[in-house]
Each structure stands twice: as C-alpha cells, then as structure tokens.
Amino acid sequence: MDFETILKNRRAIRDFQNKEVPLSILKEIIQDTCLAPTASNGQPCKFIIIQDRNYLKKLSDESKKNLLDDLIRNPNLPSKQYEARLRDGQINLFYNAPCLVLFIGPKGLYSLDVDCGLTVAYFMFSATSRGLGTCWIGLGAHIRDKEILAEIGVPSDCRIIAPIIVGYPASIPAASERHSPDILKVVK
C-alpha cells in the first residue's frame, strides 16, 4: 500500500466487524514492529495477545475499577474527564474488539515510553496496510490484580504501556480535528 494513503487514512477505530483477526496476521504485524528504532537499539517491548472478548470485558472492568479508585484518592487526575464512562457498567473500554495486543516492558527502563510510542506507530501502520483498524486504549492499561496479571502473563518486573485494540473496521470515522503544527522557532 502507498505510504501516503496509510498516512492520510489511518484512523482510531472503535467499531469492528464480528470477524476474528488471524493469529498469523497479528504475528506478521508484531514482526514489523521489530523494525522500530528504540533507544540504544534496546527493543524493550514485549507483547501479549488476547483474543477472547469475554476476557477483554473482564480486563476492562478491572481497569475501570482501579481508575475510579485512583479518582477517589485524587480527583485532579486526567482520567477525571472520563469518570462518567468509567462509572457506566455497560461500557467496555475495549469497544468489544476481537483482539487486544498489550505492549509491555521493563518497569525501570528510562526510555520505555518513547520506545513504546515508536513501536506502536509501526504496529498501527502495519495493521492499516493489512486493512485492519487499531486504537490505543490508554484507560485500559490499569490492570493491577495479581491473579489477572499472572493469567495474562505480565512478568512482575514489567508494566503495561500500551493496550492496542485490533480488528476489521465496521465503519471508518472522519479524521479527528488537528491543529496546525506549532513551529516555535527556526534558527538559521
């Protein structure tokens, strides 16, 4: 697929066909992410694939519960804007997607967030080039129950950075609004 087409047409997808994503395709996409640049070529991201919709609802409930607990302790958190969604028992943070890929990495690594951001971009482009849609569900990262973490295979020295839902889009939304770039200065 032409790069400009992907660049211009990738969207955050939250509405999926009732169609599984073959594991072989997920593995191809994850293989592509290995080409992402990372600090000192550290390639710190590890992956967990979850293809069970019922289990995803359980993970959504766990993350919502923890975010609400956090808000009780500190009502000034950025997640405050999502409080009504978090309190709504009907809402699945993962939009009933057929698949979730968790990007995880070593807790103490200074570069993990930027490394993961770069790696997720590769994932999103590679998925788009295969006709798949993705969305980074930041609210879905707050899984803390030790039993659940063990069930899904998160090692105790790792943390979840990016929960990315994946599936075949049922509908593709219009592009969300973007402001012009803030170029603060040109030094010549």
Next chain:
Amino acid sequence: MDFETILKNRRAIRDFQNKEVPLSILKEIIQDTCLAPTASNGQPCKFIIIQDRNYLKKLSDESKKNLLDDLIRNPNLPSKQYEARLRDGQINLFYNAPCLVLFIGPKGLYSLDVDCGLTVAYFMFSATSRGLGTCWIGLGAHIRDKEILAEIGVPSDCRIIAPIIVGYPASIPAASERHSPDILKVVK
C-alpha cells in the same frame, strides 16, 4: 512511496551529504506529524528547527557537559556507556547534520513521552518518503543553560523530548540487528 519499502528501508542515518534541507520540506514533514494519534487527541508536541551547523555544535557541547556532570553525581546512569564519546571534544553528538528538529512539550503532561514517540515515528516515515534520513539523538536532549534555551525558543514550561537530526544521507548503513519479537502469551 510504497509503505513496505519505507518500513524495511528506514535506517538511523548519521552520515549526511553537505546539502541543506529546504525549510519548505521540513514544514511538510512536520505537517504530516500532525496526523499522529496522541492521548485524548492532545497533539502536545511543538517544534524548533535549527539549521545552523555551528550552533548545533554548541548545543552538542552543552548537552555533553550536562551529561558528564550528571555522571559525576551518579555513575550508574544509562549514559555511562557513552562516557568516552562525551569526553571526546571532537565528537559532535549531532553528527554534523545540516538540520536538527527539537520535539518539545509541556513539562507536566503525563502522556508526553508516548505522544512524542508516536509523533516522531510519523516524522521519520515522512522524511524517509522524501529521501531524507533521520536519527533520534537521545544524548542531545540535555540542554539546560537558560540563555541557550531562550535563544532557541524553548518555553520555560516545556522540555525537550526528542532531538531528531535530518539530512540527505551520504551513506545508508546496513540494518542494525533485531531480535525476534517476544510474544509472551496468547490468550484465546
């Protein structure tokens, strides 16, 4: 350009032709980065373009000095592996590139690192599609002198996340080694 070609052939470029990058092309690339997804569509990255090689040497010296000061206080920092390079007065962290783009953003923003990682990936892909080479110079972000920060236009409430050098490649290195992806678990 075909996406797969870009995906497979993007490299970290540290060897540049003696050829300026037109400002209009830099602006096009930065415009493309506005399409990157960011947390709650916050689009927090701001940009500073530096096209003066002498000034880049000054920024390199400033960052090296601060990294060495940090290492005296804490010899266990990840930058320890680069100490010899930092002590070598001949070495320019920015590889004498014709251009540096600084990605900066609000100091307190929780999502800034991942937002910036995603945005830089867009920058790198867009630059590659235009025949340009880039490299994220993590060591070059440690600019702290207030006069210099004011000269280059970094607001006091912002920090530098990603210094990205840009130019026309003089040579393209072989792909650096990558390990196979660590897929820890598939939950079905």
